[in-house]
Amino acid sequence: xxxxxxxxxxxxxxxxxxxxxxxxxxxxxxxxxxxxxxxxxxxxxxxxxxxxxxxxxxxxxxxxxxxxxxxxxxxxxxxxxxxxxxxxxxxxxxxxxxxxxxxxxxxxxxxxxxxxxxxxxxxxxxxxxxxxxxxxxxxxxxxxxxxxxxxxxxxxxxxxxxxxxxxxxxxxxxxxxxxxxxxxxxxxxxxxxxxxxxxxxxxxxxxxxxxxxxxxxxxxxxxxxxxxxxxxx
Amino acid sequence: xxxxxxxxxxxxxxxxxxxxxxxxxxxxxxxxxxxxxxxxxxxxxxxxxxxxxxxxxxxxxxxxxxxxxxxxxxxxxxxxxxxxxxxxxxxxxxxxxxxxxxxxxxxxxxxxxxxxxxxxxxxxxxxxxxxxxxxxxxxxxxxxxxxxxxxxxxxxxxxxxxxxxxxxxxxxxxxxxxxxxxxxxxxxxxxxxxxxxxxxxxxxxxxxxxxxxxxxxxxxxxxxxxxxxxxxx
DNA sequence: CGTGAGTTTGACGCTGTTCAATACTTGTGG
DNA sequence: CCACAAGTATTGAACAGCGTCAAACTCACG
Numbered sequence: 001x002x003x004x005x006x007x008x009x010x011x012x013x014x015x016x017x018x019x020x021x022x023x024x025x026x027x028x029x030x031x032x033x034x035x036x037x038x039x040x041x042x043x044x045x046x047x048x049x050x051x052x053x054x055x056x057x058x059x060x061x062x063x064x065x066x067x068x069x070x071x072x073x074x075x076x077x078x079x080x081x082x083x084x085x086x087x088x089x090x091x092x093x094x095x096x097x098x099x100x101x102x103x104x105x106x107x108x109x110x111x112x113x114x115x116x117x118x119x120x121x122x123x124x125x126x127x128x129x130x131x132x133x134x135x136x137x138x139x140x141x142x143x144x145x146x147x148x149x150x151x152x153x154x155x156x157x158x159x160x161x162x163x164x165x166x167x168x169x170x171x172x173x174x175x176x177x178x179x180x181x182x183x184x185x186x187x188x189x190x191x192x193x194x195x196x197x198x199x200x201x202x203x204x205x206x207x208x209x210x211x212x213x214x215x216x217x218x219x220x221x222x223x224x225x226x227x228x229x230x231x232x233x
Numbered sequence: 234x235x236x237x238x239x240x241x242x243x244x245x246x247x248x249x250x251x252x253x254x255x256x257x258x259x260x261x262x263x264x265x266x267x268x269x270x271x272x273x274x275x276x277x278x279x280x281x282x283x284x285x286x287x288x289x290x291x292x293x294x295x296x297x298x299x300x301x302x303x304x305x306x307x308x309x310x311x312x313x314x315x316x317x318x319x320x321x322x323x324x325x326x327x328x329x330x331x332x333x334x335x336x337x338x339x340x341x342x343x344x345x346x347x348x349x350x351x352x353x354x355x356x357x358x359x360x361x362x363x364x365x366x367x368x369x370x371x372x373x374x375x376x377x378x379x380x381x382x383x384x385x386x387x388x389x390x391x392x393x394x395x396x397x398x399x400x401x402x403x404x405x406x407x408x409x410x411x412x413x414x415x416x417x418x419x420x421x422x423x424x425x426x427x428x429x430x431x432x433x434x435x436x437x438x439x440x441x442x443x444x445x446x447x448x449x450x451x452x453x454x455x456x457x458x459x460x461x462x463x464x465x466x
Numbered sequence: 467c468g469t470g471a472g473t474t475t476g477a478c479g480c481t482g483t484t485c486a487a488t489a490c491t492t493g494t495g496g
Numbered sequence: 497c498c499a500c501a502a503g504t505a506t507t508g509a510a511c512a513g514c515g516t517c518a519a520a521c522t523c524a525c526g
Contacts, residue, residue: 074384076466082384097373103380125366132365133358139372140330146379147336151307151315153386154426158482185505193387198482200506217491217505233309391514418473428515433474449523450473467526474521481514489506496499 041114046107053094055104061115062094068111069182072103073190083191085145086183088172095138109182153193156233161192162202163231166212170222179220274347279340286327288337294348295327301344302415305336306423316424318378319416321405328371342415386426389466394425395435396464399445403455412453 043066046052052063052070063070070087084103087093093105096118125132152164165188166179173179181188185196192199203220206212211228213221222228276299279285285296285303296303303320317336320326326338329351358365385397398421399412406412414421418429425432436453439445444461446454455461 074380076384076388078466080388082387084380084383095373097370098377102377126362129359129362129365132362132369136365136369136372137330139369139376140328142376143372143379144331144335146376146383147307147317150317150379150383150386151309153383154315154423155309155313190387195483196505197484197507201482204506233311417471429473430475430516431514434514437474469524469526471524472522474519476519477517479514479516481512483513484511485509487506487508489504491504492502494499494501496497 041116044113044115046111046113048107048109050107052105052107052113053101055102056100059094059096059099059101060118062092062096062118062121063105063113063115064092065089066112066114068113069108070105070111070113071108071183071187071191072105074103081190082193083187084149086169086187086191088182092138095135097139108187158192158194158198158202159205159231160233161194162188162199162206163228165192166220166222167228167232177222177225178215179222181218181220185217274349277346277348279344279346281340281342283340285338285340285346286334288335289333292327292329292332292334293351295325295329295351295354296338296346296348297325298322299345299347301346302341303338303344303346304341304416304420304424305338307336314423315426316420317382319402319420319424321415325371328368330372341420391425391427391431391435392438392464393466394427395421395432395439396461398425399453399455400461400465410455410458411448412455414451414453418450 041064044063046068053059053061055074065087067089070091070093071083072085072087072093073081073083075081085093086108094101096102121131125135152161156164169181170176170179183191185199188194189196189199194202203212203214206228207214209227211222211224211231213223215221274297277296279301286292286294288307298320300322303324303326304316305318305320305326306314306316308314318326319341327334329335354364358368385394389397402414403409403412416424418432421427422429422432427435436445436447439461440447442460444455444457444464446456448454
């Protein structure tokens with residue numbers, strides 16, 4: 001599933017994937033890989049911009065994305081927002097070690113999730129060291145991602161930020177030349193620590209230079225991927 | 234130790250502390266709380282600015298700070314640096330889930346560390362679910378810290394950043410009105426995503442407004458803590 | 467003392483923000 | 497099917513915050 005921490009002969013899996021929920025034992029039975037409702041996995045739907053949970057809510061559930069995109073974010077008292085991550089199909093979010101969520105989660109677009117009761121995860125974990133190893137590994141990947149994001153936020157220019165976002169999001173696309181964005185310019189701006197105007201201007205600049213094509217606001221064609229890679233320090 | 238993830242009757246411990254190494258079993262023996270060299274805990278000294286390990290080095294060891302301060306950071310190809318965190322007495326760093334370190338670690342000032350062999354931690358972890366729970370909890374606290382840092386880097390002004398740093402570092406001081414800094418302005422700047430000039434100017438501004446007193450470059454007196462708190466959104 | 471690293475301060479300029487106007491997209495109702 | 501409205505995105509102009517460059521200052525240490 002992931003680069004094993006302790007000796008293991010399991011296969012490595014894509015780093016973007018979240019916790020392998022099939023590893024979660026529920027009431028003694030192994031949960032299936034499919035996201036159909038089980039003893040604890042409940043399928044939920046959220047409309048665009050709907051709140052899934054709020055920072056400091058009691059963290060009784062965690063979630064796996066079946067379809068759609070979720071954003072996790074923090075707010076300052078005056079409404080300034082920093083998006084920590086976008087979660088898409090297969091990603092797990094809402095896992096906490098403490099009693100409360102440390103950030104808010106909202107639906108970027110209409111999406112389908114499976115929720116799991118944390119309490120039962122705790123029980124699984126108590127019985128299963130392997131499950132805790134996965135939890136630890138999941139957490140450490142979150143740390144690594146957050147550190148990379150901090151480097152971007154603290155030390156990259158607007159152009160470098162936007163390029164990094166495009167390349168990152170391109171990996172979520174099936175067609176690797178056409179990016180279809182689930183999020184608005186505001187979401188991108190709040191993820192990159194910029195304003196919508198700067199994001200828009202930077203994309204226009206990349207289009208003017210023939211690096212990308214803006215088919216529509218949400219559809220971006222990568223015309224010169226090598227140039228884009230070169231801009232990504 | 235922390236708000237328990239799984240049911241537990243252990244006592245809570247300071248959140249700033251890292252992994253409680255005394256929970257680490259070594260060769261079947263419980264390691265002592267003291268940092269004296271044991272079967273796996275080896276005391277090491279590092280001089281100011283000495284490299285402890287480098288990003289992408291093989292992560293065979295992890296460390297606990299006995300005295301002094303350590304910075305963990307990432308670099309861009311052109312030398313731009315983002316400091317992820319400062320680690321002081323009692324903090325653990327260098328714990329990884331993957332084979333390689335995800336960032337570099339350097340001594341901010343002369344410091345004493347205890348190193349532990351990761352391999353033996355793996356063995357302990359296999360035998361001890363409680364230890365993995367601690368690892369997971371440690372990792373999740375790292376995530377929470379990194380998220381807070383991202384909010385600071387992406388959405389706060391220079392003034393807010395410097396104030397946040399002062400308040401954060403004040404908690405490391407014994408005297409809660411006098412901050413003694415272990416790091417240079419360059420370190421502070423690279424932690425906050427600013428330049429040394431901006432850090433210096435912002436500190437001067439706070440002094441001019443009577444909020445702090447700059448006794449020397451490394452000694453800062455907090456004169457109006459309430460004002461400082463108010464500036465920290 | 468003299469030296470050099472680290473820090474402060476000033477002048478200036480650039481990057482990204484702010485404010486504002488325009489354009490595009492999408493959904494709704496006539 | 498088109499007109500209209502509302503939300504979203506783009507573009508422009510002016511501004512400001514922070515960065516850059518350069519010089520002066522401080523302080524620890526030889």
